[in-house]
Amino acid sequence: MPHIEESILDDADLLARRDSQGTLRALATAGAQVREAIVLAEEAGVERVAWGERPRSVLVGALGGSAIVGDILDLLAEPGSPVPVTARRDLPLPGWVGPLDLVVAVSLSGRAPGPLALAAEAARRGCALLTVGAEDSPLADVCHRARGVHIGIGRGRQSSRTSLWTLLAPVLLAAGQLRLVDVDAEVMSAVADRLDDQAEQCRPASEAFLNPAKNGALVLAETVPMTLGDNALSGVAARRAGNMLARTARIPATSGELPHAASQVVACFDGPFTAGGGSGAPAAGIFADPFLDAPAQPKLGLLMLRDQPEASAAQEQAQGLADALLETAREAGVRVVEQRAEPGHSVVRLAELMAAGDYLSTYLALGLGVDPSVSPHIATLRDRTRGAR
Structure with a gap:
């Protein structure tokens, strides 16, 4: 049965050695991710999303660690949004999606097959398009050719699990511009401050x-x-x-x-x-022997x-x-x-x-001695399925 000694969690050097990709450090940048996203969204012209007009509907294409972006937008928009919000992970793009609708495609690398295919199909149908991902990527290229709005992710982002706010903040700011949610740069600045507070409370040295x-x-x-x-x-x-x-x-x-x-x-x-x-x-007694008795x-x-x-x-x-x-x-x-x-x-x-x-x-x-950013079995699965794609 897995067991943790408190002394292990209080050993900052040991935690750093086990955390090969700096997951804790990456999580602690969440506040900075929000502030950077505000700047990048403004520079990309987020106010141009959907040509400045409220769309008939919004469809969010994301998968894996990014999929929660659609869940959050749906949650925040549901109480008062005048348009429906749906989420999708891959093709097919629903038949009712057309030029009056906004498609949001999110992928940290800009290469995830599902969001990329959804963005390409949305561009073919003449939909308004908002993409968030790496600047030099196929997703960005699709968006630029469709004259949509692409918002980059900045530097040093390694995983969608630790870069959630890099992906989420631009989408919420765009939805705020369209008056689908009550979010603006001031609200996102408050989010950044709260995330900084969490990083301080949960720092390794604490x-x-x-x-x-x-x-x-x-x-x-x-x-x-x-x-x-x-x-x-x-x-x-x-x-x-x-x-x-x-x-x-x-x-x-x-x-x-x-x-x-x-x-x-x-x-x-x-x-x-x-x-x-x-x-x-029966419940284990005080004299139970873990070596002689059942685990x-x-x-x-x-x-x-x-x-x-x-x-x-x-x-x-x-x-x-x-x-x-x-x-x-x-x-x-x-x-x-x-x-x-x-x-x-x-x-x-x-x-x-x-x-x-x-x-x-x-x-x-x-x-528990697990590296949070490296999974050998996921790497093995990726290698075994690479030839099938």
């Missing part, structure tokens, strides 16, 4: 008892984790956290949001990963991400459900990590909750 990400990694190290948000906003952050636990820490995790996921989460409290669960085996069973873990939206009757009911679920979880012996966003704009709160999951997953990987 001791585990003061560092919420290190402490969360210690709690979840010996668990089968679930990530849960208490509303739609924190639900997106929970989905991101589940993906990061799998891709970065190599630990499979389920994710969901309240109230819809309440029953499936609580049902797991009766299963084999909780104290006195359904395995039928210890991993426990159930829960990462609860909690929002602080404006007070309302519906929100009070949602908060009450979250409180009751956490109380039930602790009584069942579930290891709980709770992260609550500080007040602020919805994008600012979302940024804080996503950063919490990013840092926790990375410290969990490093504590």
Whole structure:
């Protein structure tokens, strides 16, 4: 069963040696990514997106670590957007998409097959086009030939998992220009400040008892984790956290949001990963010998991400459900990590909750001796499928 010693997470030199590609350092640049994206978007003429006219609809093409860009735009636009927002990872481009619609294609390298194919098909149909990715790339070339708006990514970006805000900030600024979301440069500056605060709290030199990400990694190290948000906003952050636990820490995790996921989460409290669960085996006694007895069973873990939206009757009911679920979880012996966003704009709160999951997953990987940026099996799969493409 995976185990982390607190001394490992407090050894900054050891963490640096295990982090071959500087994942923690890259995550800490999130605030700088936002500020750079504001400048790059202005230089690219983001106000020209969709020719300055509100489109009939917006379709976001992204995959892998970039796919959450579409989820976030959909989340933020849903309450008051006058046009629908949909997400797509690859062809076919829906038949109803045409010259009145905006297609957004996002790829850090500018070479991801799905977004590139969607952008090319959108250009052929005469759609308005916004692309975000490497400047010298096929994606940028498609956009320039279609007279769309391409926004570059700056320098030193290695992975979409650690460069999320390089990709997301320009898309939100463009949506703000079209009055689809309540986002502008001032809001994004506040996002950058909140991300800087998270980087300071979760820095490698901060001791585990003061560092919420290190402490969360210690709690979840010996668990089968679930990530849960208490509303739609924190639900997106929970989905991101589940993906990061799998891709970065190599630990499979389920994710969901309240109230819809309440029953499936609580049902797991009766299963084999909780104290006195359904395995039928008695709880380990104080004299249990881990070498002679059966291997210890991993426990159930829960990462609860909690929002602080404006007070309302519906929100009070949602908060009450979250409180009751956490109380039930602790009584069942579930290891709980709770992260609550500080007040602020919805994008600012979302940024804080996503950063919490990013840092926790990375410290969990490093504590378990896993390099968060290098996966031999992914490299092997890529080599085996290269000839098929």
